[in-house]
Amino acid sequence: MHCARARLVGAIILLGGLASSVFASDDEPSLFADEPILMTDVVIRGQSPAPTQLRVAQTIAQPDGYYTTPSMPYAQPYTQPCPPGTAVSLPALDPYSACPPPATVPWHEFHFGVFGEFLYLHPRNADVAYAVPQNGLGVPGSTPIGPVAVADPGFSPGFRAGAFFAVGPESRVIGTYTWFKSTTDTSVETAAPNVLNPLALFPGTFNAGFTAQQATASYDLNLQMIDIDYQTVAECCNMYWWGYSGGARYARLVQDFSATYPFAPPDGPTSVTTTSTFQGVGPRAGLEGERMIFPSIGLRAYGKTSASFLVGKFNPTYQQVNQFGGTEVNTSIKVDRIVPVLDFELGLAWLSPRERVRISGGYLISAWFNMITTPGWIDAVQNGSFQPGSDTLTFDGLTARAEVRF
Secondary structure, eight states, rough: OOOHHHHHHHHHHHHHHHHHHHHHHSSSTTTTTTTOOOOEEEEOOOOOSSSSSEOOOOOOOOOTTTBBBBTTSSSSSSOOOOOOOSSTTTTTOOOGGSOOTTSSSSSOOEEEEEEEEEEEEEEOOOOEEEEESSOOOSTTTTTSSSSSSSEEOOOOEEEEEEEEEEEEEEEEEEEEEEEEEEEEEEEEETTTTTTEEEEEEEEEEETTOOSSSSSEEEEEEEEEEEEEEEEEEEEEEEEEEEEEEEEEEEEEEEEEEEEEEEEOOTTTTEEEEEEEEEEEEEEEEEEEEEEEGGGGEEEEEEEEEEEEEEEEEEEEEEEEETTTTTTEEEEEEEEEEEEEEEEEEEEEEEEEESSSSEEEEEEEEEEEOOOOEHHHHHHHHHOOOOOOOOOOEEEEEEEEEEEEEO
């Protein structure tokens, strides 16, 4: 039905051109001139899965010759108020599609795509102080004599992977899986007669007789997320586009910390282990946009941001074990919370001439609010309140992404 309508409109336009050529003067150009001519008044473009659309184009200068070839250059300027849809539109509504490729290179409609993304992130506001050198332990006048030993997570690799499906001329559904893990192993030593103050142990379980000149700590953060988003374009032109999205996110964040203090006999080594697990799910919404920088080479700047509200539960645990005395402390708590998450990313992207390949790189910041972090949980156990506060955990770093469309 839509193809028939499109052919009917094309026939009417053709008959109109023939009629005007019959009554035109000899000075007017023929409709069948040798020079290639593109219609700048009406554009008929078939799109799937949406029906054929009739779009009225505006006569504006062509942005660049990225799609032109010497064998068939454009004879007239060409653009559209809004580039054609299909899955290419997201960023399928792409400024490049304002200048479609020449007839010798057919236009491809994309309905499906896959992507992979490398992450190199740094968790922050999660450092755990576990020991400090002192000139005595538990005796009057003892003071710190060295820097505090901290289990400080550094930059670690991760990845995101997913796919998208077109559900309309200017919309798509995106599924994304994210995995990130940071592992930190650290140790500290001091020379006798100085000793280490075990900052992570429960107060009252050690005294001045507990002497240790070394300590070790291990700290892991493991983050996994699944995002399902429906994304659509709000506005576009031949130089930029922006759109919005809505969906849901599931997240699981595990924080594992352990420290060991090899106290001299008869006290024996003592270790402390904590775990804080959060699982939550909730709605999310976001904005995304791109703007041309160098159209001739397909380079543009992009930015995107989103907010998620995860409704979930924390289940932190704390356990302290001595080699001879066995389990000295063993406690846990379950806390229901809503965790807001804000994500922001900014960078540069390159698209191939037919938009089959998109490569981007940028800087990412993710902030998790109302969190129970490992240092906050240890403090709550040590001061006897067992009510961990509300902390903010952040991740920031570099991201590089490759996307292929079919």
